[in-house]
Every structure is written in C-alpha cells, then in structure tokens.
Amino acid sequence: MYFLKFTYHLIYRAFYILLKKKKEERWGAVYLQQLEQEFGGKFDERTFKKIIFYYSLKVPAICDAFLYLHKKITNRKECERLIHYFICSSVFDNFFDREELTDEEIYKITFDSKNWQANNFNENISLHSHLLLIDFVKNKEHYLSVLKKEYDVQVASRKQFNETITNKEIEHITLEKGGNAVLLTSFYLDTPASVYEENVWYKLGNVIQYVNDLFDIYRDLQNGLQTIPNRLVDVKPFRTYYLQLVDDVKQNIKAIDVAESRKMVLKISAMGICALGIIAIEQLEKIQSTNKELPNLKTLPRKDLIVDMEKKKNLWRWLQVTYNLSKN
Numbered sequence: 001m002y003f004l005k006f007t008y009h010l011i012y013r014a015f016y017i018l019l020k021k022k023k024e025e026r027w028g029a030v031y032l033q034q035l036e037q038e039f040g041g042k043f044d045e046r047t048f049k050k051i052i053f054y055y056s057l058k059v060p061a062i063c064d065a066f067l068y069l070h071k072k073i074t075n076r077k078e079c080e081r082l083i084h085y086f087i088c089s090s091v092f093d094n095f096f097d098r099e100e101l102t103d104e105e106i107y108k109i110t111f112d113s114k115n116w117q118a119n120n121f122n123e124n125i126s127l128h129s130h131l132l133l134i135d136f137v138k139n140k141e142h143y144l145s146v147l148k149k150e151y152d153v154q155v156a157s158r159k160q161f162n163e164t165i166t167n168k169e170i171e172h173i174t175l176e177k178g179g180n181a182v183l184l185t186s187f188y189l190d191t192p193a194s195v196y197e198e199n200v201w202y203k204l205g206n207v208i209q210y211v212n213d214l215f216d217i218y219r220d221l222q223n224g225l226q227t228i229p230n231r232l233v234d235v236k237p238f239r240t241y242y243l244q245l246v247d248d249v250k251q252n253i254k255a256i257d258v259a260e261s262r263k264m265v266l267k268i269s270a271m272g273i274c275a276l277g278i279i280a281i282e283q284l285e286k287i288q289s290t291n292k293e294l295p296n297l298k299t300l301p302r303k304d305l306i307v308d309m310e311k312k313k314n315l316w317r318w319l320q321v322t323y324n325l326s327k328n
Contacts, residue, residue: 002327009268010322013065020060028052028083035087039128041121047090055086063185065269066201069258070191081136081188084129089181091126096154103155110151111144137187146187150180160226170228178209199252200270207245207274214280218305221298233293235284242281246274246325268326275321279314280307 029052036042043051059082064073074082092110095101100122101109109116109123113131118124137143153176159165160173182205186193193201213220213227221230232238253267287304288294297305308314 017060021056024056028055039125051086051090055083065266068265069262087129091122143187146180153177165226174209175206179205196255203249211277215307218302235288239281271325272322275318278321
C-alpha cells in the first residue's frame with residue numbers, strides 16, 4: 001500500500017517541481033530584469049543564474065512541501081520575498097567570497113542598514129532586498145538572531161581555506177551555515193512555522209550543506225576549500241554520521257502535529273534531497289572498495305569525484321534510496 005502511495009506522490013511531485021521550476025525561472029528572470037532597470041545596473045551573469053536556479057528550485061521543492069502541511073502553496077507575494085532572499089544570499093556571498101566588502105562593512109549593511117550608504121548596484125539592490133524582508137518579518141528579534149548566526153558562520157567559513165582548521169570547526173561551520181540559511185527561508189512565508197517545522201527547516205539545511213559539499217568535492221579541492229567530505233579517510237563512519245542527520249530530519253517531521261497524509265509530501269521531498277547524499281557516499285564507497293582507507297582524493301581525476309545524476313543508474317538508485325528512506 002505504501003509503495004503505491006509513494007509512487008503516486010513521487011511521480012506527482014517530480015512533474016510538479018519540473019513544471020513549476022520552469023514557470024518560476026521565466027517569472028524570476030523577468031522580475032530580476034525589472035529590478036536591474038529600476039536600480040540602474042546589472043547582476044553579473046553567474047550571480048543572475050545562481051539567483052534564478054536556487055529560487056526556481058527551492059520554491060516548488062522545499063517551500064511548497066512545507067506549505068502543503070497547511071494545505072497551501074506559495075503565493076506571488078511570498079515568491080517575491082523569496083527571490084529577494086536569494087538576491088541577498090547570492091550578492092552577500094559575493095561580498096564575502098570576492099572580498100568586495102570587509103567583514104565590518106558586511107555587518108553594517110546587515111545590522112545597521114538604515115545608516116548604510118550604498119556605493120554601487122550590488123550594494124544598492126541587496127540593501128533594498130534586505131530592508132524589504134526585514135520590514136515583512138513578524139518576529140524580528142528571532143529573525144535577526146538567526147541572521148546574526150548566519151553572518152558569524154560566514155565569517156568563520158574563511159578558515160576553511162586554512163589547512164590547519166580542525167574537523168570539529170568545519171562541522172560547526174557546515175551545520176550552522178546550511179541550517180540557518182535554509183531556516184531563514186521560513187520567515188518569508190505568510191504562514192508562521194511551528195517549533196517542529198523550524199527544526200525541520202534547520203535540520204534539512206544541515207543535510208543540504210553536506211549534499212552540496214559531497215557534490216562539490218572536486219571543485220573544492222581545486223579551490224583549496226576544506227570540507228568534511230574532501231577530508232574523508234574512511235567512508236563508513238561518515239555514512240553513519242550522515243544517516244543520523246537524515247534521521248533527525250525524519251524525527252522532526254514525525255513530531256509535526258498534522259495528519260500523516262499532509263506530512264507525506266514533505267517527507268518524500270526531504271528524503272529525495274537526503275537521497276542525493278547517499279548516492280554521493282556510495283560513489284566514494286566504490287572508490288574505497290575493500291580498502292581500509294580512501295586514496296588521497298586530490299590524486300583522483302574529476303570523473304571519479306563528479307556525481308552525475310543524469311546517468312540512468314544513478315536516477316534509478318536515487319528512486320530506491322528515496323523510497324527506503326521515506327517508508328520508515
């Protein structure tokens with residue numbers, strides 16, 4: 001019986017996400033172009049594509065899955081706020097990564113916004129988006145506390161380019177960076193999140209950050225970025241650790257006080273994301289094979305470290321893993 005329900009929901013969700021993603025890509029591109037015209041500048045091509053990609057994917061795949069708990073989907077006003085969030089996150093990433101602003105300047109534009117004088121298009125548009133979001137948020141104290149945690153961990157993440165950073169420090173950065181970035185999204189929806197829903201937002205963010213790091217092993221090694229996945233010596237303990245993160249997501253979904261039928265969409269969507277990490281871990285397990293340790297990942301070619309989800313065998317395995325994670 002569960003298999004039939006799972007198959008129906010998975011097929012429905014897959015088509016829903018695909019179709020809505022394309023729709024939001026078109027709307028988002030037009031909306032960004034209107035903002036460019038209004039503020040007299042342009043996003044660089046990479047930033048423009050990054051905003052559209054994350055916005056158009058996360059609205060149907062994550063936000064709508066959470067809102068289904070309340071028998072809703074994202075409305076246009078929520079979508080506008082969400083694209084402003086991805087403007088902020090993408091442009092602020094540039095401020096950090098490209099060192100376009102100092103940490104002190106980024107702090108000031110974030111937490112002393114009304115006294116910040118924008119000097120160019122990127123500062124102007126991100127300041128506009130940031131103030132628009134703060135003006136909407138109901139629980140500003142809680143929101144600003146999460147935003148402060150995200151700022152602090154972004155500053156701390158600079159240490160990831162230093163080989164002396166400890167795994168404990170990397171773990172803290174990974175969990176906080178992913179967890180708070182995804183949790184912030186919940187504040188822009190009209191429907192307030194319960195405590196358990198907030199826990200799921202945060203825990204799912206933990207997993208998403210690890211999935212990103214697993215898929216980016218080759219790129220991060222080239223850039224000298226230290227992550228838990230690209231430092232792995234033995235895959236087995238990491239699989240156990242990752243599965244515990246997945247279980248944390250499941251347990252918090254289980255604790256949400258709504259009918260099981262309404263939680264199924266969120267559970268399948270969340271487990272579909274979690275399954276991507278398992279596919280990447282299994283690829284590393286094949287590399288390690290029967291050996292006690294992985295080879296030095298820096299010595300491996302790109303094809304061994306890239307997880308190609310367009311391969312039929314990976315898609316089929318993803319379906320199997322998503323089903324197995326969802327049914328328990």
